[in-house]
Amino acid sequence: MAFSLVAQALAGKSIHEPANAEQSLQDIIQLASYICDAPVAMVTKADDTELNLIAKLGIAGHSVLRRESFCGYAMEAPNAVMVVPDASLDSRFNTHPMVASAPGYRFYAGSPLIDPEGFVIGTICVFDYVPKQLNQKQIDSLQALSRQVIAMLELKKLSEQLHLTSLTDALTGVNNxxxxxxxxxxxxxxxxxxxxxxxxxxxxxxxxxxxxxxxxxxxxxxxxxxxxxxxxxxxxxxxxxxxxxxxxxxxxxxxxxxxxxxxxxxxxxxxxxxxxxxxxxxxxxxxxxxxxxxxxxxxxxxxxxxxxxxxxxxxxxxxxxxxxx
Structure with a gap:
């Protein structure tokens, strides 16, 4: 919750102003961008073939193929933040279109999102156009933000379930x-x-x-x-x-x-x-x-x-x- 309040303050919002789930995710990635000093940040949520960008900063588009993404690699190590200091020197990414041509990314850091059942469902990540490294406090903060994202997504899911229940007849299952x-x-x-x-x-x-x-x-x-x-x-x-x-x-x-x-x-x-x-x-x-x-x-x-x-x-x-x- 503290991260959410700080993010709202960074965004110039009153901490007493209620925020919906979408705005809260935007606040979180703005905070990720601030902590990592990176101009591009996003929250991705995975399906079988794609990573959907459910919150984003400094990037266009709505999804990316999972097999072609940096985040796909990050999701393979659920207990760690994957840091790529210079993608042009990394054999996994040096020929990647986003590295070899526009927008020319160099730095990446991504923390997996792990749901309460232990499944990796996506990432929170940042990109930069110049090579760099994160210190341990920044890495720990990015992991903390990933937990905040999961908490927000679970709260949203619960809210949707409660809303559906409130509009459904318990006996017949139709609208009430x-x-x-x-x-x-x-x-x-x-x-x-x-x-x-x-x-x-x-x-x-x-x-x-x-x-x-x-x-x-x-x-x-x-x-x-x-x-x-x-x-x-x-x-x-x-x-x-x-x-x-x-x-x-x-x-x-x-x-x-x-x-x-x-x-x-x-x-x-x-x-x-x-x-x-x-x-x-x-x-x-x-x-x-x-x-x-x-x-x-x-x-x-x-x-x-x-x-x-x-x-x-x-x-x-x-x-x-x-x-x-």
């Missing part, structure tokens, strides 16, 4: 009510801004209470998950499907008028109706309403709910469509 609320707000705002229509559909499993009463809640949970899976598999890849609550789901169909939405929802309804259910046949009732009829998202949601209720009272296993009449 919170995720729907965010998406619904965004789609309605876009409709008001651009006039691009979308349709909202509420979906309810028919006679689900009696299913739970007959077969138990464990079987009910399994049925909920199976219905969610069927919709997730068969809805269009740009539609947004979520569990709304209880046995009710919701589907947002962007750029879709109510006629097209009705055809899509009928196909999905039949997928459920024709599925081979092990305990008892399950069906769904659906209510849909198009945003083009409403200037308020609350009224749009109420309209979809009204036609869903009508579909259930008129026999279930059908799709109701809101109309002005």
């Amino acid at each position: 009510r919170r995720a729907f609320d965010q998406k619904f707000e965004a789609e309605f705002s876009r409709w008001q801004r651009t006039g691009q229509p979308f349709t909202l559909a509420l979906i309810d499993i028919d006679h689900f209470k009696s299913f739970n009463d007959s077969f138990g809640h464990a079987a009910g949970d399994q049925a909920l998950s199976e219905v969610a899976s069927l919709f997730q598999q068969h809805c269009r890849n740009y539609d947004f499907f979520a569990r709304y609550g209880g046995e009710e789901f919701v589907l947002i169909l962007p750029g879709t008028d109510r006629v097209s939405a009705y055809k899509t929802l009928e196909k999905l309804r039949l997928v459920v109706a024709n599925h081979e259910w092990p305990l008892r046949q399950l069906t769904v009732s659906i209510g849909l309403a198009s945003a083009e009829k409403f200037n308020d998202k609350k009224h749009l949601l109420e309209a979809a709910d009204q036609v869903l209720y009508k579909a259930k009272t008129q026999g279930r296993n059908q799709t109701g469509v809101f109309s002005d009449s």
Whole structure:
């Protein structure tokens, strides 16, 4: 953490100003550049064939082939900083394009990034255009920065996992009510801004209470998950499907008028109706309403709910469509 605060100070930022993961990585490589007195610094992250430059200073480009990189050699010795005082005198690199021609690098130092499982996932490294050497304090500092990078990447991964968990229904694995609320707000705002229509559909499993009463809640949970899976598999890849609550789901169909939405929802309804259910046949009732009829998202949601209720009272296993009449 101390390195991050120093880097922010070097960058002219207040240490009280929050920094996102990308900015924090930039701060770290700026500090690496400062410590090693090198104009070029970067953090690389490896895949099977390439090293992706996830933070960089003084260099263009986004990736380099792993087998052609200085860092590929550095990653082979995970417990040490690889220092190349003069690449033009090193048989591994003296014919390398970045040495033999532009930009004409001479000095390199790279510290491997080692994740908590012990795998080398990349490097933090610096380049210079003139030959030189690092002292032990600089080498130790570069290794310390590599640990800071790993800590930052792990924190980012954890944050992404927590964010995903907060938007995912624990039982079915689909989007949850919170995720729907965010998406619904965004789609309605876009409709008001651009006039691009979308349709909202509420979906309810028919006679689900009696299913739970007959077969138990464990079987009910399994049925909920199976219905969610069927919709997730068969809805269009740009539609947004979520569990709304209880046995009710919701589907947002962007750029879709109510006629097209009705055809899509009928196909999905039949997928459920024709599925081979092990305990008892399950069906769904659906209510849909198009945003083009409403200037308020609350009224749009109420309209979809009204036609869903009508579909259930008129026999279930059908799709109701809101109309002005």
